[in-house]
Amino acid sequence: MLYNGYYQILKEMMSESGASLVEERELNDGEELIEEYWVIDGVAKAQIIEDVESFRRRYYVIEPQISSDEASLLTAIYDDVRQKFIYSKRDDVMDSLIKTVKSVLSDYSVSVSDELFLKILYYFIRDFLGLGIVEPILHDEKIEDVSCDGYGIPIFVYHMVYGNMATNIKLDKEVLDNYVLVLAQRANKHISYANPIVDATLPDGSRIQITYGSEISTRGSTFTIRKFRSEPFTPINLLELGTLSARVLAYFWLLIEHKRNVMVIGETASGKTTTLNALLMFIPPDSKIVSIEDTREIQLYHENWIPEVTRLSIEGQEIDMYDLLKAALRQRPEYIVVGEVRGKEAQTLFQAMATGHAAYATFHAGDVNQLIHRLEEEPLNVPRVLIQYLDSVIVQTRWVTKNEKKRRASSVLEVIGIESATKEILINPVYKWDPSTDSFHETSQSNKLEAISRSTGISISELMKELDARTEFLELMRRKGIRRYREVSRYISYYYADKEYAFEELRNMEDG
Numbered sequence: 001m002l003y004n005g006y007y008q009i010l011k012e013m014m015s016e017s018g019a020s021l022v023e024e025r026e027l028n029d030g031e032e033l034i035e036e037y038w039v040i041d042g043v044a045k046a047q048i049i050e051d052v053e054s055f056r057r058r059y060y061v062i063e064p065q066i067s068s069d070e071a072s073l074l075t076a077i078y079d080d081v082r083q084k085f086i087y088s089k090r091d092d093v094m095d096s097l098i099k100t101v102k103s104v105l106s107d108y109s110v111s112v113s114d115e116l117f118l119k120i121l122y123y124f125i126r127d128f129l130g131l132g133i134v135e136p137i138l139h140d141e142k143i144e145d146v147s148c149d150g151y152g153i154p155i156f157v158y159h160m161v162y163g164n165m166a167t168n169i170k171l172d173k174e175v176l177d178n179y180v181l182v183l184a185q186r187a188n189k190h191i192s193y194a195n196p197i198v199d200a201t202l203p204d205g206s207r208i209q210i211t212y213g214s215e216i217s218t219r220g221s222t223f224t225i226r227k228f229r230s231e232p233f234t235p236i237n238l239l240e241l242g243t244l245s246a247r248v249l250a251y252f253w254l255l256i257e258h259k260r261n262v263m264v265i266g267e268t269a270s271g272k273t274t275t276l277n278a279l280l281m282f283i284p285p286d287s288k289i290v291s292i293e294d295t296r297e298i299q300l301y302h303e304n305w306i307p308e309v310t311r312l313s314i315e316g317q318e319i320d321m322y323d324l325l326k327a328a329l330r331q332r333p334e335y336i337v338v339g340e341v342r343g344k345e346a347q348t349l350f351q352a353m354a355t356g357h358a359a360y361a362t363f364h365a366g367d368v369n370q371l372i373h374r375l376e377e378e379p380l381n382v383p384r385v386l387i388q389y390l391d392s393v394i395v396q397t398r399w400v401t402k403n404e405k406k407r408r409a410s411s412v413l414e415v416i417g418i419e420s421a422t423k424e425i426l427i428n429p430v431y432k433w434d435p436s437t438d439s440f441h442e443t444s445q446s447n448k449l450e451a452i453s454r455s456t457g458i459s460i461s462e463l464m465k466e467l468d469a470r471t472e473f474l475e476l477m478r479r480k481g482i483r484r485y486r487e488v489s490r491y492i493s494y495y496y497a498d499k500e501y502a503f504e505e506l507r508n509m510e511d512g
Contacts, residue, residue: 004139006125009094010118011042017114021064021122034162043122044136048162059157059165061136063126064119073110074120080104081124097124131202132182133169138206138227145226145269150219151176158269163405173220180210180221201295204228232299233278234488236478243275243396244409245440246478248431250470251412251449254463255392256282258452259334259358263341265365266396271407272362273297273339275396280360281485283335285493290328292321293339301489306331321345325352334358343379350375350386368393368413372425387425390415391448399435408433409440416447470495473503480509 014021022045027033034048034057047060066074085100101121105112112120126135137146137157145158151173154166171179184191187200187208196212205228211217235253238244244252255262256279264272264279277298283289289305291298296309308328311319321338322345328336329352338349338361353359365371371393375382397410412431419426429443449467453460473495477483482491494502 006094006129007040007043010122010125013121014042014118017118019115019118021115021119022062023065025060025062039136039140044139046136046140048159048165057162057165059137059159059162059167061167061169063136064122066116066119070116070119073112074123077101077104077108077110077120080107082128085124085128093129094125097121097128131186133171133179134225137167138204138225143227145224147224148176148222150214150217150222153219160405163400176221177212180212180223183208183223184210184212199295202228204230205296207295207297228297231485233274234483234485235278235281235474236483236488238275238278239474239478240483241407242438243271243407244394245431246471246474247442247467248409248412248440249279249474250467251430251446252279252392252394253282253470253474254452254467255448256280256358256360257284258456259356260391260448260452261353261359261389262392262394263361263363263371263390264394264396265363265368265371267366267398268364270396270398272396274407275394275409276337276360276362280335280337281489281492284496285489287334288332289335289337290331290333291337291339292324292328292345294321295339297339298337299485301485306333322348325349329357335360337361340364341380344381346375346380346382347386350382350389353389354386367395368427384418384423384425388415388417392430406438408435408438414447469499473506476503476506480506480511482506482509 021043025047030052032050032052034050036045036047039046043064045062047062048057049060050057081100081104084104085097088096088100090096098121101124126132131138134146134155137143142160143157144160146155148155148171152170155169156164156166158164181191184198184200187198187202189198189200191198191210191212193213193215196216198210200208202208202225207226207228208223210223212221214220235249239246239249252262262279264276266272280298280300283302285302286304287302289300289302291305291307294310296307298307308324310321310324321343325338325345325348336349336352336357336359338345338359341349341361341363349359349361363371365374372387374380375387376384391414393413393415394409395411395413397408399406399408410433411429414428414430416426416428418424428447430446431440432443433440449463450460452458453463477488477491482488491502491506494505
């Protein structure tokens with residue numbers, strides 16, 4: 001998280017004073033504690049609680065507790081601290097905030113214990129330097145989404161292990177309306193009754209959607225935050241999670257190296273962008289890349305990368321994905337990445353594929369038939385003759401049972417052309433996921449590897465040996481514990497430069 005350093009300073013101050021900010025929470029009758037862990041070390045906790053009668057689980061945020069008198073003091077000095085902090089010198093933000101709080105307490109002739117001072121300081125860090133009420137939740141690495149559905153309704157979270165759960169946080173009308181205004185400001189956007197809907201990016205990269213008031217959302221102001229990972233998933237992460245197998249990843253490594261076009265499709269929250277971002281790590285290190293998105297989600301380690309985002313009309317020209325894509329084609333990229341295809345930019349993207357650009361994108365569709373149907377219909381209107389230039393499609397799914405939640409590539413398919421008589425698009429299913437064994441099976445030989453063989457002169461047997469080698473290399477990285485973004489990028493670069501050296505470096509490492 002962007003604000004971790006501030007909480008680390010707070011924790012060091014706690015150690016020096018011997019103060020403890022978070023008290024144990026007593027369970028109510030009918031509650032069972034499922035799990036408890038720190039979300040901000042030493043400062044804020046999360047508890048997963050299950051109701052023994054309904055078996056419903058709730059997510060409790062446990063922050064430093066203050067009495068009603070202490071809360072009154074915090075409320076009394078709040079505006080004065082904020083005003084003084086805004087106009088303070090900012091060489092060291094945290095030092096400035098500490099001095100401001102001490103100065104205002106002195107102005108009020110109030111003396112507080114070290115413990116209370118640190119509790120007060122926590123709430124000012126949370127509200128002035130962080131994102132306020134939901135700040136502790138955003139520090140929880142197991143939380144993917146945070147959503148508020150209206151006035152007096154519990155904030156909900158989506159937990160990687162336990163799924164959707166209500167929290168112990170509710171906001172009344174005044175607090176929620178003010179809070180969404182603050183969130184919009186933090187995202188450098190304006191929201192009002194005249195302009196009540198905002199899609200934006202928070203300072204840490206998380207995506208946020210806000211509605212203001214009850215005219216658009218009848219239950220009141222709302223917000224949904226889709227958390228941004230500071231450390232993006234790598235192919236090894238996908239391998240460990242079971243989203244894709246090493247063999248399937250090696251297959252895409254070959255396709256991407258040889259500039260074949262790939263789309264990741266799936267329903268909402270199936271992990272499309274996460275998978276695409278991980279696969280893009282296979283792009284050769286010095287290749288020129290242009291990415292185009294509404295909000296920044298793609299993260300690459302490549303230096304020769306131009307990330308572009310759309311711009312809404314603000315007393316000037318609106319720049320949409322179509323405009324950015326047209327401009328990108330003039331920049332002579334080797335690889336074009338579109339965060340999500342949803343409008344007229346689709347035609348230009350497929351024209352780029354037809355003219356030899358390697359293109360990668362996500363698309364909202366449940367299967368390949370839906371993909372083709374949506375591409376051909378309004379408002380995309382992509383001619384069928386262009387769709388055949390798409391080489392491979394990953395169908396991503398979120399598989400949910402009573403006890404498990406998994407994101408898997410349910411199938412990998414190749415588009416191999418158009419049948420001359422019926423004009424139907426020919427599809428070759430290459431890999432399929434078997435949910436009963438949670439494993440991937442090769443269902444047919446790859447037409448695209450044969451095409452790479454024909455275009456490069458590399459025999460198909462040599463390509464299959466290379467596929468085996470890359471499968472082994474990815475498995476070796478997993479076994480050696482190479483999963484961090486920079487580490488994985490480095491070893492992929494080694495592989496491109498000198499395969500034998502890359503293998504030797506990995507084999508000489510201690511097992512992770």
